Amino acid sequence: MCGITGWVDFERDMSGAQGVLRDMADTMACRGPDAQGYWTGTHIGFGHRRLAVIDLEGGVQPMTVEQDGRTLVAVTYSGEVYNYRELRTELRALGHRFHTESDTEVVLHAYLQWGAAVADKLNGMFAFGIWDARSEELVLVRDRLGVKPLYYYPTGRGLLFGSEAKTILAHPEVRPIVDREGLRELLAGVKTPEHAIFHGMKELRPGHLLRLGRAGLRIQRYWALEAREHTDDVDTTVRTVRELLEDIIERQLIADVPLCTLLSGGLDSSAVTALASRSLAQRGGGPVRSFSVDFAGNERDFAANVVHNSPDAPFAAEMAGHVAADHTNLVLSLEELADPRTRAMVPKAYDSPAALLGDGYASLYLLFRAIRERSTVALSGEAADELFGGYVWFHAPELRDTNNFPWVAAGYDLMPMLSGLLDPGLIAELDIEGYRAQRYAEALAEVPVLPGEDATERRIREVSYLSITRFVPFLLDRKDRMSMAVGLEVRVPFCDHRLVEYTFNVPWSMKSFDGREKSLLRAASRDLLPTSIVKRKKSAYPISHDPRYDAALRAEFDRLAADPSAPVHSLVDHAGIRQHGARRQETNGWPSRTGLEFMVQLNSWLATHELKI
Structure with missing residues (x-):
């Protein structure tokens, strides 16, 4: 998977920049625990931290192609290209010679053959930077769905880039400043493309590439969702979904x-x-290895709510038995989950507070840490709900037809949970509702139109587009940061762009043909699954239902709020705390602990990142 970084300065000789590049790359040591490497040209420096997954010996980076003792191109690369074997065969036929079995070398030669159009050739999750020494141009490329992160920071003389924000913040010319716009983005529950939390920093938009030369910087789109007429009938559509999934899984099982x-x-x-x-x-391989997460006492404490309708453990065990998997159910103790050191890992890895999904970040980190002891790569089911219509906001008209991001209407809204916790003057100044309205209008304007669609189909297309481009990124970021914090690569088969393109254009009447959520996926996999799982209603990623966790969280927040030296102290609504106390509330069925999680993480973030707000 790896972590990448780079520094371009057209007014500087970069031959002595390895110390700064090392400092930048060291912030991502967890992303690449197996090796590190650096390369510099006249005006360019690359850093790399490697998690070895394919061609463990040959895939050393940064990688270059040279001719007559002169570097033609160099790359620092993160991710996996799942069609690299076919591309290597094609490139060999065109005269290219390879010295490794790695997908990195294939990407480099594909650039030599097709230039920036290489992006169109790749199937996978990737973020990489290529320096073309022939033209003194940097090309940054990010995968179509944004599975792999890629940040950049223009400097006026060039730019800095990296897999994580902390990598850029490690550069001596960058200050960790969060302005009003950054705070709005943090609190709004909307992942606005290109926007980053830190002032001056941007995130390369999925499906885009950046080209930087002496003439300046330009962004190009190479992929976007398009509206097309769907002509397949239901049986053909189900069969196509199954065939796509079989091919995707087959490709994504490649690993050394x-x-x-x-x-x-x-x-x-x-x-x-x-x-x-x-x-x-x-x-002829052995049984599939699988992992699930649970919480001590969950069979006693579990209480169904609007997003958690049933505990996972019995269903995971049944499915594991059904396919004879080598299965591990990781049971987290209250002590592990409530440990302040565990909670502090979230903003450290995420580079911001990340509490919208409650303790789901910390438990995911603990799960991944345990998995990493036995596996280096994991396959996940992220994005199926967005593709096949699994969320409640696809089905409930009052949520689907809201003039807002539908998940906000469904309760994934941090702001009500911060009432009585975060300074009301700051909340009023930020005007989150106005910010959301602006971003919602921008997002709607992007949605492709298919002439002749009725109102329901049109709205479902809008909701699908919003979910894929503004909600999936939250889930992908969570999965990437928590997994890479322990050096685990997580692959997401449902984010294969071929499947995304196909399902985006399937009409809603077909996606819900059996009257249930995710009709197509259920039909395409029915023969592989136990009946209980085929019939199971969607339940969100699990959280602890132990009331002692809430008590421990409240105690930690109360301590911070009362400590004048705590960074978060000046941002706390002290009057609100005195008025409302620490009573537990429910906001649309989502525990109000989410607000407390955010405030505690906010304190850690302010402390570890030495922020100026």
Whole structure:
């Protein structure tokens, strides 16, 4: 998977820049625990931290192609290209010679052959920087769905880039400043493309590439969702979805290191696990390895709510038995989950507070840490709900037809949970509702139109587009940061752009043809799954239902709020705390602990990043 960084300065000789590049790359040591490398040209420096997954010996980076003792191109690369074997065969036929078995070398030669159009050729999750010494141009490329992160920071003389914000912040010319716009983005529950939390920093938009030369910087789009007429009938559509998933899983099982699946016992992860199990068996491999997460006492404490309707453990166990998986159910103790050191890992890895999904970040980190002891790569079911219409906001008209981001209407809204916790003057100044309205209008204006669609189909297309481009990124960021914090690569089969393009244009009447959520995925995987899982209603990623966790969290927040030296102290609504006390509330069925999680993480973030707000 790896972590990448780079520095371009057209007014500087970069031959002595390795010390700064090392400092930048060291911030991502967890992303690349296996090796580190650096390369400099006249005006360019690359850094790399490697997590070795394919061609463990040959895939050393940064990688270059040279001719007559002169570097033609160099690359620092993160991710996986799943069609690299076919591309290597094609490039060999065109005269290219390869010295390794790595996908990195294929990407480099593909650039030599096709230039920036290389992006169109790649199937996978990737973020990379290529320096073309022939033209003194930097090309940054990010995958179509944004599975792999890529930040950049223009400097006037060039730019800095990296896999994480902290990498750029490690440069001596960059100050960690969060302005009003950054705070709005942090609190609004909207992942606005290109926007980053830190002042002056940007995130390269998925499906885009950046070109930087002496003439300046320009951004090019190479992929976007398009509206097309869907002409397949239901049976053909189901069969196509199945064939795509089989091909995707087959490709994503390629690795030279131990691999597993994340298995919650829901439809999405069960389909991935079943297809992986079948593929491994067909190639003579051992049983699929799978992992799930649970909480001590959950059978006693679990209480169904609007997003958690059933505990995962029984379904995960049944699915694991169904495919004879080598399954591990990680049971987290209250002590592990409530440990302030565990909670502090979230903003450290995320480079911002990340509490919208409650303790789901910390538990995911603990799960990934345990998985990393046995596997280096994991397959996950992320994005199936957005593709196939699994969320409640696809089905409930009052949520689907809201003049707002539908997940906000459904309760994924941090602001009500911060009432009585965060300074009301700051909340009023930020005007989050106005910010959301602006971003919502911008997002709607992007949605492709298919002439002749009725109002319902048109709205579903809008909701699908919003979910894929503004909500999926939250989930992908969470999965990337928490997994890479322990050096685990997580692959997301449902983010294959071929499947995304196909399902985006399937009409809603077909996506819900059996009257249930995710009709197409259920039909395409029914023969692989136990009946109980085929019939199971969607349940969100699990959280602890132990009331002692809430008590421990409240105690930690109360301590910070009362401590004048705590960074968060000046941002706390002290009057609100005195008025409302620490009572537990419910906001649309989502525990109000989310607000407390945010405030505690906010304190850690302010402390570790030495921020100026």
